[in-house]
Amino acid sequence: MNAALSRLVTLLPQTLAQRLPLLVIVAYLAGAVISGWSVYVLYKRSSALNEAETSGESLGEIIRSASGQPGQVPGTGSNGPYVFKRLAGLPEALSEHTIPLILELGDERFRTAISFAQPPRLPQALRSEAVSASPSARLSELSKAIARQDQDAQLVIFLRENDVLFVRAPRLWQDRLSQTTVALSGAIVFALGLSACLLLAVNLAAPFQHLANRRGSSRRPGRFASTEALLVGDKIDHLAEQFHIEQDKKSRGLAAISHDLRTPVTRLRLRTELLKDAEVRTRFEADLDEVTGIIDGALDLLSIGAQAEERFRFSLAGLLESLVSDYQDVGKKVELVAPGEIELRSASSIFTASADVMVRSDNQCLMTGQPDKLRRAFSNLIDNALKYGGRAVVEVVPFTNDALKVNVRDFGPGIGPDQLDRVLLPFVRGHGSPAGRGVGLGLSIASEILALHGGHLEFTNMETGLLVTAHIARESGPID
Amino acid sequence: MPRIHIVEDDAEISALLSTYLETRGFDCVVSGSAENGMAKGLDGFDLFIVDIMLPGQDGLYFCQWVRKTSAVPLIILSAEKGDAKRIHGIELGADDYLEKPFNPRELLARMNALLRRAGDKRGARLCGKVGFAGWVLDLSNQKLHSPNDMHVPLSSTEYQLIVELIGASPDPVSREEIGRRIFHMELGPEDRRVDILVSRLRKKISGVVASADFIKTVRNRGYLFAAELRKLS
Numbered sequence: 001m002n003a004a005l006s007r008l009v010t011l012l013p014q015t016l017a018q019r020l021p022l023l024v025i026v027a028y029l030a031g032a033v034i035s036g037w038s039v040y041v042l043y044k045r046s047s048a049l050n051e052a053e054t055s056g057e058s059l060g061e062i063i064r065s066a067s068g069q070p071g072q073v074p075g076t077g078s079n080g081p082y083v084f085k086r087l088a089g090l091p092e093a094l095s096e097h098t099i100p101l102i103l104e105l106g107d108e109r110f111r112t113a114i115s116f117a118q119p120p121r122l123p124q125a126l127r128s129e130a131v132s133a134s135p136s137a138r139l140s141e142l143s144k145a146i147a148r149q150d151q152d153a154q155l156v157i158f159l160r161e162n163d164v165l166f167v168r169a170p171r172l173w174q175d176r177l178s179q180t181t182v183a184l185s186g187a188i189v190f191a192l193g194l195s196a197c198l199l200l201a202v203n204l205a206a207p208f209q210h211l212a213n214r215r216g217s218s219r220r221p222g223r224f225a226s227t228e229a230l231l232v233g234d235k236i237d238h239l240a241e242q243f244h245i246e247q248d249k250k251s252r253g254l255a256a257i258s259h260d261l262r263t264p265v266t267r268l269r270l271r272t273e274l275l276k277d278a279e280v281r282t283r284f285e286a287d288l289d290e291v292t293g294i295i296d297g298a299l300d301l302l303s304i305g306a307q308a309e310e311r312f313r314f315s316l317a318g319l320l321e322s323l324v325s326d327y328q329d330v331g332k333k334v335e336l337v338a339p340g341e342i343e344l345r346s347a348s349s350i351f352t353a354s355a356d357v358m359v360r361s362d363n364q365c366l367m368t369g370q371p372d373k374l375r376r377a378f379s380n381l382i383d384n385a386l387k388y389g390g391r392a393v394v395e396v397v398p399f400t401n402d403a404l405k406v407n408v409r410d411f412g413p414g415i416g417p418d419q420l421d422r423v424l425l426p427f428v429r430g431h432g433s434p435a436g437r438g439v440g441l442g443l444s445i446a447s448e449i450l451a452l453h454g455g456h457l458e459f460t461n462m463e464t465g466l467l468v469t470a471h472i473a474r475e476s477g478p479i480d
Numbered sequence: 481m482p483r484i485h486i487v488e489d490d491a492e493i494s495a496l497l498s499t500y501l502e503t504r505g506f507d508c509v510v511s512g513s514a515e516n517g518m519a520k521g522l523d524g525f526d527l528f529i530v531d532i533m534l535p536g537q538d539g540l541y542f543c544q545w546v547r548k549t550s551a552v553p554l555i556i557l558s559a560e561k562g563d564a565k566r567i568h569g570i571e572l573g574a575d576d577y578l579e580k581p582f583n584p585r586e587l588l589a590r591m592n593a594l595l596r597r598a599g600d601k602r603g604a605r606l607c608g609k610v611g612f613a614g615w616v617l618d619l620s621n622q623k624l625h626s627p628n629d630m631h632v633p634l635s636s637t638e639y640q641l642i643v644e645l646i647g648a649s650p651d652p653v654s655r656e657e658i659g660r661r662i663f664h665m666e667l668g669p670e671d672r673r674v675d676i677l678v679s680r681l682r683k684k685i686s687g688v689v690a691s692a693d694f695i696k697t698v699r700n701r702g703y704l705f706a707a708e709l710r711k712l713s
Contacts, residue, residue: 262559263490265581270496273584274503292581299561308564310621312631318684325635325680371623371631 016204016226023200030193038186041177045150052147052172055080056140059167063105063139063157066165085166086159094156099123103142103157105135111158120149121178147172211236251302258295258302265291297441301426304373304448314371315364316404316472317396323378324394333391334382339365339398365396365404367474369453374472377449378406380442381468385410389465403455404472411465420459452476482526482595483507487517487542488557489534497529500584506591514542522550526598527591530574532558532565540572547573553594557582567620571608589664610646612694612707617646626688637662638681645695645705654702678703 013019058080066075066086075086098115114126125145128138146153152175155167177185207229225233265288272284317338327334378394385392389410399405415423426444447457454473459466484506488494491512498508509525511517514537517530528546532539539556546554556574558565566577576590610617614627622639624632634642640662644653655674659667667674678695685692696704 259559262580263493267490267492267496269581270493270500270584273500274496288581295581296561303561312623312625313629314631314633318687319633322633322635322638322684325638329635329637366630371633375633 012224014227016228019204019226023197023204027193027197031190034186034189034193038182041182042179045176045179048172048174048176049144049147051081052143052169053140055082055143055169055172056136056138058082059139059143060105060136062167063110063165066157066163067108067110067159081169081171083168083170087164087166089162090156090164098156099126101126103138104128105138113156113158114146114153115156116149116151116153118151120151120153122148125149143169143172149173150178151175208232254298255302258299261291261295265295294441297445300376300445301441301448304445305452307373309370309372311368311370313366313368316367316374316406317365319371319375320378320394320396320406323375323382327382327386327392332386334386335391335393337393337395339396365398367404367472369472369476373449374453377446377470378408380446381408381470384442385412385466385468388412399471402474404474406470406472408468408470409462409465414461414464414466415459417461420461423459424457446470481505481507483509483524484527484529484591485509485511485517485520485525486529487511487514487534487539488529488531489513490531497584501588504588514538514545517542518545522546522552525552527595528552528554529587529591530554530556532556532560532569540569543569543572543574551598553591553598555587555590555594570620593661609712611710611712612646613692615692616712617642619643628688630688632684632688634681634684637677638684641677641681642705645703646709649705649707649709652698652702652704657702 013022059082062077062079062082062084066084077084094113094115095117097117097119098113099120100111100113103110103112114120120126122145125148126142128141133141142155146155147169151173153168153173157165157167159165203224204226207225210225211229211233268284269288272281272288275281275284321336321338324334324336382392382394385408389412391411393407393409395407395409397405397407423443424447426441443457450456450470450472454476455471458469458471460469461467482505484498484501486494486497486508488497488510489512494510494512498510501508509520511520512535514534528542530539530542534542539558543554543556546552553575554573555576555578556566556569557578557580558569559580561579569577575594578587578590608619610619616625617623618625624634624639624642626632641658644658644661656667658674658677659665659671662677663673682693682695685694694705694707696706698704
């Protein structure tokens with residue numbers, strides 16, 4: 001079965017340029033066949049009805065001649081579309097689906113029966129509505145009414161002296177599809193064809209959808225994919241590879257520069273330490289600190305994703321507490337607002353002593369991640385707040401079941417609204433004060449680290465100062 | 481006068497470093513490669529400063545060579561960024577690790593700390609992983625893990641405190657000693673910062689396992705880490 005399917009697939013044209021016209025042609029042919037068939041069937045029916053309606057005269061002649069010559073049995077013949085047979089008496093019982101009626105032709109009245117193989121659809125159409133119609137008009141009406149039953153029928157007329165006249169009209173009174181059946185089946189086949197076309201169209205689009213949706217890994221589009229889809233996929237792969245090579249080249253260049261700067265800067269550090277003049281030495285040191293900061297920052301930013309670190313489960317609140325303690329230990333103005341702890345005390349009864357029942361809300365903010373990297377991210381945010389605001393308030397918030405939020409607020413000048421979305425770009429300083437020292441690598445690194453933890457940074461200007469909100473996913477997938 | 485052996489291939493850095501250290505009262509010997517350094521032997525040196533990137537055998541090899549026969553303090557210098565090399569160096573027996581460009585005064589502080597500790601003659605240097613009651617103190621990665629396999633973040637002074645207490649166990653460590661080692665100062669009788677630090681660490685530990693109470697106060701003698709310690713591979 002599978003083998004047959006794949007053979008069928010190889011028979012399909014491979015390129016989109018061939019598949020699209022094929023689809024159009026198939027759809028057109030299917031539409032033409034369906035509508036042609038319906039029109040043909042409906043036309044045949046309506047022309048049969050027309051003929052029946054105009055052949056009342058012929059039927060009248062048959063009846064007249066048969067009733068006018070009693071005793072001449074048997075006798076057969078045809079007139080117009082009708083074939084008749086005259087027998088003496090009924091050879092056999094009529095079918096059970098027989099409609100009896102009295103046929104009034106001018107002055108004469110005939111006992112008549114119309115016998116069908118199946119129950120007729122429109123029996124009431126057989127009775128006459130017009131009271132004073134001429135005989136041929138009445139017969140036309142009757143013939144058309146029988147034709148409208150869409151099945152094989154015979155008209156049985158009981159003549160005088162037990163003679164019976166059987167009339168058939170093989171072309172008019174025949175089995176055929178009714179109008180409703182034709183319309184319904186046409187519509188159903190049309191809908192089926194349309195959905196098949198839709199399926200094919202979706203199948204044509206699917207590989208492109210797949211290419212648009214895929215992330216990172218270069219999985220091939222399915223085996224039904226057209227040549228064009230495969231080519232686009234190859235091109236995307238090639239571009240991505242090229243991009244990575246370029247990116248890698250640039251990173252390595254920058255890393256090499258930063259790395260090579262380390263030796264001269266180490267010498268400068270030592271030379272500075274040997275300077276006699278204390279004031280000059282302090283200034284040199286400040287400059288060297290800045291240079292070191294730039295080198296470290298650049299290397300950090302380039303390699304942060306690649307630096308291996310084991311993932312642990314830990315409390316983010318605990319991590320921030322220890323980080324804030326480090327700042328407080330060296331006299332920096334950093335405060336921590338921990339999430340509240342709910343304490344419930346169980347009531348003591350005569351049987352049990354009052355036990356402390358601690359109901360812990362999620363104040364630990366447990367998560368899985370790389371603690372050293374996160375520590376660095378938050379210390380960058382705090383450093384930034386201290387640099388521009390003099391003091392920092394850190395707050396950790398259990399945000400949702402999947403995410404945590406850390407607010408780091410300073411009380412400095414904030415950043416210009418036009419700068420808000422630029423602060424994350426490396427080497428951009430948001431606060432716009434020319435006096436501000438250091439480069440804007442800290443925030444870029446923090447943002448990079450949070451991205452590794454399925455999160456991001458958000459900046460809001462408060463009434464006084466800037467609020468940096470770090471969003472972190474509690475469980476971010478392993479980093480590849 | 482302590483004798484320092486500097487193994488560093490950049491002649492200018494080693495010259496500047498030895499000049500700087502000599503002004504601070506050290507006696508320095510310089511080698512340009514690990515092979516030269518090994519030729520000078522171990523005798524008479526109080527501390528080694530070794531660059532990782534050396535022509536020929538690298539600094540880590542030299543570090544292993546020293547550790548085979550001696551427990552002399554050893555500081556690794558490296559131009560490499562990242563923790564991988566640091567952890568590797570510490571596991572091979574280095575006592576400390578500094579990234580270039582380092583602040584010379586920080587190097588001096590760490591040298592003094594190592595020399596003072598070596599002078600204590602107080603048992604083997606802690607390294608690797610130490611386990612107690614299901615907890616793990618990972619000295620290479622400077623991390624504490626609780627029995628339910630969670631990482632317990634500690635501030636740097638809290639970490640230093642637990643290392644000091646575990647290093648001294650089963651003996652207690654006095655408040656003055658902790659003040660000297662962690663805050664690098666002589667504590668006055670009214671100075672409460674060691675007690676505050678100890679209670680902070682206790683709270684961290686009992687925050688994870690409510691019944692955990694490893695740090696005991698010993699009247700007039702200081703603080704004692706009371707737990708069965710196990711060296712983990």
